[in-house]
Amino acid sequence: MIKQNVDKDICKEDDDSETSEFVKDFERMNSLQKQKTMTLISNSFYAGPIPHPESFKEYDEILPKAADRILTIAENRQITDKN
Numbered sequence: 001m002i003k004q005n006v007d008k009d010i011c012k013e014d015d016d017s018e019t020s021e022f023v024k025d026f027e028r029m030n031s032l033q034k035q036k037t038m039t040l041i042s043n044s045f046y047a048g049p050i051p052h053p054e055s056f057k058e059y060d061e062i063l064p065k066a067a068d069r070i071l072t073i074a075e076n077r078q079i080t081d082k083n
Helices: 002-013 015-029 030-043 054-061 066-082
Strands: none
Touching: 002 015
């Protein structure tokens, strides 16, 4: 059931031959391979001058005030880059 929904969603977003090939390959995989593939697909990417908010929170949990230090560095860098 999940696989079918994923297949449909993938095909809706991008209907090129590469996507079709992925769907065919996905259908041939065993359940462990599918699980690993879905984990990979569901990962996200974030880029910016400071870490993603969740990561930012984790920095503070590991090292108190680390988030504040990172933010200060980013602010100082922005000031420096403008000059």
